[in-house]
Amino acid sequence: MIRLEGISKSYNGRQALRAITARVERGEFLFLSGPSGAGKSTFLRLLYRAELPDSGNIEVNGSDLLRLRRREVAEFRRRLGVIFQDFKLLRRRTVAENVTFVLSLLNLSERDQQRRAYLVLKQMGLQQRTGAFPDELSGGEQQRVAIARALVLQPDLILADEPTGNLDPERSHELLELFKTINYQGTTVVVATHDRGLIAAHPARTLFLERGSVVRDGWGSAA
Amino acid sequence: MNTHSWREVRRQLRESGPAGLVAVALVTVASAWGGALWTLRGWVRSELLAQGRDTAVVAIARGPAEVASLKAALSERFPYLPSAALSPRKVQEELADWFPELSTVLLTLDERSFPPLLQVQVPHGQEAAVAAFLQARPEVTLVESSSGWQARLERAVSRFFYAGSALALALLVACCAVVLLVVRLLVLNHADEIAIMRLIGAHEGDIRRPYIVCGALLGLLGGALGAAVLLAVRAALRAALPALAIDPWLLALLPAGGAAAAAAGAALGLASLPAEP
Numbered sequence: 001m002i003r004l005e006g007i008s009k010s011y012n013g014r015q016a017l018r019a020i021t022a023r024v025e026r027g028e029f030l031f032l033s034g035p036s037g038a039g040k041s042t043f044l045r046l047l048y049r050a051e052l053p054d055s056g057n058i059e060v061n062g063s064d065l066l067r068l069r070r071r072e073v074a075e076f077r078r079r080l081g082v083i084f085q086d087f088k089l090l091r092r093r094t095v096a097e098n099v100t101f102v103l104s105l106l107n108l109s110e111r112d113q114q115r116r117a118y119l120v121l122k123q124m125g126l127q128q129r130t131g132a133f134p135d136e137l138s139g140g141e142q143q144r145v146a147i148a149r150a151l152v153l154q155p156d157l158i159l160a161d162e163p164t165g166n167l168d169p170e171r172s173h174e175l176l177e178l179f180k181t182i183n184y185q186g187t188t189v190v191v192a193t194h195d196r197g198l199i200a201a202h203p204a205r206t207l208f209l210e211r212g213s214v215v216r217d218g219w220g221s222a223a
Numbered sequence: 224m225n226t227h228s229w230r231e232v233r234r235q236l237r238e239s240g241p242a243g244l245v246a247v248a249l250v251t252v253a254s255a256w257g258g259a260l261w262t263l264r265g266w267v268r269s270e271l272l273a274q275g276r277d278t279a280v281v282a283i284a285r286g287p288a289e290v291a292s293l294k295a296a297l298s299e300r301f302p303y304l305p306s307a308a309l310s311p312r313k314v315q316e317e318l319a320d321w322f323p324e325l326s327t328v329l330l331t332l333d334e335r336s337f338p339p340l341l342q343v344q345v346p347h348g349q350e351a352a353v354a355a356f357l358q359a360r361p362e363v364t365l366v367e368s369s370s371g372w373q374a375r376l377e378r379a380v381s382r383f384f385y386a387g388s389a390l391a392l393a394l395l396v397a398c399c400a401v402v403l404l405v406v407r408l409l410v411l412n413h414a415d416e417i418a419i420m421r422l423i424g425a426h427e428g429d430i431r432r433p434y435i436v437c438g439a440l441l442g443l444l445g446g447a448l449g450a451a452v453l454l455a456v457r458a459a460l461r462a463a464l465p466a467l468a469i470d471p472w473l474l475a476l477l478p479a480g481g482a483a484a485a486a487a488g489a490a491l492g493l494a495s496l497p498a499e500p
Contacts, residue, residue, distance in 0.1 A: 078424035
């Protein structure tokens, strides 16, 4: 599902990732953990091809990311559910439009888009806020919209960058339970978080990053 | 174009604001001007420069006696051509008839001030041979042909048409430039959103299409308004110029041309869109 070989990435001479080699199997649940600046977000950005590595190879969902053509990048991303740390919601579109937009890219009928969007927004407790614009929502609500947008695609792989950063503890645990449920159904889930408590409460394989290198690869927060 | 794309087009049209209205106004002026020019050209060609009809060739003779011998020579060479010899007095009267404001002055002049003429009605295509024959005659001082005047008028009309077309084209280019700027501003304002759309799997086509359609709609609206202006002008001139007719295809072409020019401007404006890494 995910294969990284000797991945390095630097920004303006500062090394963000150093020769990372890792493998995540289909249906696996993986935490990426580490302090701020450890390289978790860069790791994820490379996985959804927002960045290209300086060296090394990446394969995700059977696609060699270094060889993808521009048109194929869009197709590749449509098979991913990405939850961004800063939500990345479309500001000029309502909650419902933010969710149905990704479905419209799959050429689903208007009716199917509305139905699927409603179900996932209901799951996120946002069914009363479908007509609101992102700026009218709290941080937690925005995060839940971002999660809904990622889940509505029913992707093969979910990449989540600090998805609980703006959620209260109860919502955070609910979200992790949801990820686990989705994972049990066969979806691969990669969650970047610095919240060790969350990892302890939902133990799974964890890659611990520090200064751009994988320092531990093991089970739960003990990693 | 799905529902999302059309909603995006509506948002962009709203956001284009006064600059968008300027673009519409420019296309309106350009298309109305271009359409008027084309219509006027058609009218001049059909009404004033009609090809295929008889030409009048006029030869100015040295004196009344020469007119008679000239008429005889012409009848011998071109027996089928109707011709009329006009005495100086007849010329004086005809001129007074053509220019009633000057008739008093013209009729008080000495009739010897007017030359005797031979007027020949020549079928289309033979004016050169007839004019050459008359020119070669010793009785003739000057030969003029209505086709010569037509040719001069046609040249003048063509020059005016080309100058007018250049102006219409310049206005369309200006419209292109305004739409380019409108789209460039929209793209700048939406840079974050465009980046997000890419990250969640939108193709370049999904992103760019609404901008192109937005530009094309501005041009289409301008072209349609231009066609409406043209129709209004036609209605106002109906009494004065009843033969002035607007081609239906021209009315269809103006909005299409406006849309194409504005879409081209939008496409150029999108060139500023940064590419995916």
